[in-house]
Amino acid sequence: MQQNQQSDIKTHVGFAKTPEPPYYAVIFTSQRTEGDRGYEAMAQAMFELALKQPGCLGAESVRDVSGLGITVAYFTDEPAIQAWKQNSEHLVAQRLGKERWYSHYELRVAKVERAYSGPRSSPSS
Amino acid sequence: MQQNQQSDIKTHVGFAKTPEPPYYAVIFTSQRTEGDRGYEAMAQAMFELALKQPGCLGAESVRDVSGLGITVAYFTDEPAIQAWKQNSEHLVAQRLGKERWYSHYELRVAKVERAYSGPRSSPSS
Numbered sequence: 001m002q003q004n005q006q007s008d009i010k011t012h013v014g015f016a017k018t019p020e021p022p023y024y025a026v027i028f029t030s031q032r033t034e035g036d037r038g039y040e041a042m043a044q045a046m047f048e049l050a051l052k053q054p055g056c057l058g059a060e061s062v063r064d065v066s067g068l069g070i071t072v073a074y075f076t077d078e079p080a081i082q083a084w085k086q087n088s089e090h091l092v093a094q095r096l097g098k099e100r101w102y103s104h105y106e107l108r109v110a111k112v113e114r115a116y117s118g119p120r121s122s123p124s125s
Numbered sequence: 126m127q128q129n130q131q132s133d134i135k136t137h138v139g140f141a142k143t144p145e146p147p148y149y150a151v152i153f154t155s156q157r158t159e160g161d162r163g164y165e166a167m168a169q170a171m172f173e174l175a176l177k178q179p180g181c182l183g184a185e186s187v188r189d190v191s192g193l194g195i196t197v198a199y200f201t202d203e204p205a206i207q208a209w210k211q212n213s214e215h216l217v218a219q220r221l222g223k224e225r226w227y228s229h230y231e232l233r234v235a236k237v238e239r240a241y242s243g244p245r246s247s248p249s250s
Contacts, residue, residue, distance in 0.1 A: 014154075014156065014191070014193045015154060015156075015229065015231055016154075016231070018231075018233075021233075025150070025152060025233065025235050027150060027152065027197055027237075029139075029140060029141075029185050029197070031139060031140075060154050060193075060195060060231075061195075062187045062188065062189045062193050062194060062195045063187065063189060064187045064188060064189055065190070066139070068139040068185075068187050069187060070185060070186075070187045070195040070197060072152055072154070072195060072197075097243075097244070098243055098244035099244070102243070102244055103244075104140065104242070104243070104244070105242060105243050105244065106140055106141070106143075106185075106240065106241075106242045107240065107241045107242070107243075108143075108146075108150065108237045108239070108240045108241075109237070109238055109239050109240070110150050110235035110236055110237040110238060111235055111236050111238060112152075112233045112234070112235040113234055113235060113236060114233070114234050115231065115232065115233045115234070116231075116232045116233075117229070117230060117231045117232070118222075118223055118227065118229070118230050118232075119222070119223035119224070119227055119228075119229070119230065
C-alpha cells in the first residue's frame with residue numbers, strides 16, 4: 001500500500017513529496033531584477049543542490065511573468081536548515097542574490113504542523 | 126520611525142506586510158486544470174476576501190505559465206485560520222476548486238518562527 005501511495009504522489013510534477021508533519025518549511029518570496037545575469041542557471045543548480053542536501057524533504061518553486069516568485073523548501077529540522085544556509089555553493093548564490101538578482105525578498109522559517117492534499121485524497125487530520 | 130518603516134514595506138508590491146513572528150502561514154500549492162471556467166474571477170475575489178478576514182496578516186500568490194501556483198496566506202493564530210476555512214464564500218470556492226479548478230493541491234499549515242528580508246534590510250534574528 002505504501003508503495004502505491006508513493007508512486008501516486010510521484011505523478012504530481014512540481015509538488016514536494018513530504019512526509020507526515022511535523023517538519024520545517026523555508027518560504028522564500030522574491031522579486032527578480034531585470035535581466036538574467038546568470039540567474040536561471042544558478043536557480044536551477046541551487047534547486048537541485050537543495051534536494052541533495054541531507055534533511056531536505058523536497059521543494060516547490062514558482063515564478064510568474066512579473067518576476068515575483070515563491071520557493072518553499074522543506075526540511076526535517078532546524079539543523080538541516082542551518083547546514084543548507086551554510087553550504088558553500090549556496091553562500092555564493094545568496095551573495096549574488098542580494099547584490100544582483102533580487103530587488104526584494106522575504107524569507108520565513110516555519111514549522112509545518114498539519115497537511116492536506118486533494119482533490120481526491122482525504123484530509124490527513 | 127514606525128511610519129517610515131511601514132511605508133517602506135508598502136512599496137514592495139506582492140509581498141505580505143507581516144509583523145514579527147510568531148504567526149501562522151497557510152501554504153497552498155496547486156496545479157490548475159485547463160481552461161478558466163470562472164477561476165480567475167474567483168481567485169481574485171478570494172484573495173481580497175482573505176485579506177479582509179479578521180486575523181489575516183497578508184498573503185502572497187504566484188502562478189507560472191504551466192499552471193503551478195503557490196499562495197501563502199499569513200494569519201495571527203489557528204482560530205483565524207479555522208474561521209477563514211469556514212467562511213461561506215470560501216467554502217463555495219473550496220468545493221469548486223476540488224471539482225473543477227485543481228488537478229492536485231497540497232495545503233500545509235505552519236507556524237512561522239523567524240523571518241528575514243533583504244537585500245537591504247538586516248536580518249531580524
